[in-house]
Amino acid sequence: MEEEKRTIRAVERALDVMLCFTTGSDWGLTEIAQRVGLHKSTVHRMLAxxxxxxxxFRDEATEKYRLGLRILELSAHARASDPAVVLLGEMERLRDQLGETVSLYVRDRNDRVRIQAVQSEQAVRRVAPVGARLPLTVGASSKVLLAFGDAGERDALLAEVSWPAPKDRDAYLEQLQEIAALGYATSFEEREAGAAAISAPIFDRSGKLYAALSVSGPSNRLTADIMRERAPAVMEAARRMGMLLGGTGV
Incomplete structure (x- = not known):
């Protein structure tokens, strides 16, 4: 049992080292050791x-570590069956239809993570980097993930002491209920000045929420009236994406 615990802990530490590369492309030994909170000698053995x-692999010129080719091999196999890749064509279609940046978000505990994005081709646009982690307390896609997701998880989040003080829980819950009835959510400069978004839910083959489909852009283009007009197009795109996943298309 003790050996099993040590083995699991070793895997956790190795994964912590690998996760450093989600926020940077190259890292020095000292930087990684400080980031994961381990001795340099331990990290050096793991990296070896x-x-x-x-x-x-270690760049001899800079003495920094970067991701190796084996990651690309794993990624190639993962992307072949990755729903985010399957939905890319529909996302491009929606981008071309509405002229704004299109993103997919999934919930990860108390955050939302952008797992796919298609950038607008307009000169002034919302840039949406894949992998970005954002708070689940603001934004159209956040509201969709809470309104259409697991009720128990939503209630637990609203009950946490970390919930932003200015946000009234009862009023926010009422807003989520309205969103569930409408079938979509909007946000106007909630997280970032000058930005607006509209979002609708995508359901997987079991009928559960898979992701939030979001269309975002400058708030002077995505006004409240424009977002209401475009809501049917976003919901229809989300329905088609659900069908591509074998979902219910609810």
Missing amino acids: TLEQKGFV
């Missing part, structure tokens, strides 16, 4: 093992 297996 990861390098031997092809998951990282």
Whole structure:
């Protein structure tokens, strides 16, 4: 049992090292050790093992570590069946139809994570980097993920002490109920000045919420009236995406 615990802990530490590369493309040994809170000697042994297996490589010129080719091999196999890749064509279609940036978000505990994005081709646009982690307390897609997601998880989030003080829980819950009835959510400069978004839910093959489909852009283009006009197009795109996933299209 003790050996099993040590093995699991070693895997956790190795994964912590790998996760450093979600926020930067190259890292020095000291930087990684400080980030994961481990001794340099421990991190060095882990990196040596990861390098031997092809998951990282060390640039001799900079003495920094980068992701190795084995990651690309894994990614190629993952993307072949990745729903976010399957939905990319529909996202491009919606981008061309509405002229704004289109994104997919999923919930990860108390955050939302952008797992796919198609950038607007307009000169002034919302730039949406894939992998961005944003708070679940503001934004159209956040409201969709809460309104159409698991009720128990939603209630637990609203009950947490970390919930922003200015946000009235009862009023927010009422807003989520309205969103569930409408089938979509909007936000206007909630998280970022000058930005607006409209979002609708995508359901997977079991009828559960898979992701929030979001169309975002400058608030001077996505006014409240414009977002209401475009809501049917966004909901229809979300329905088609659900059908591509084998979902209910609810």
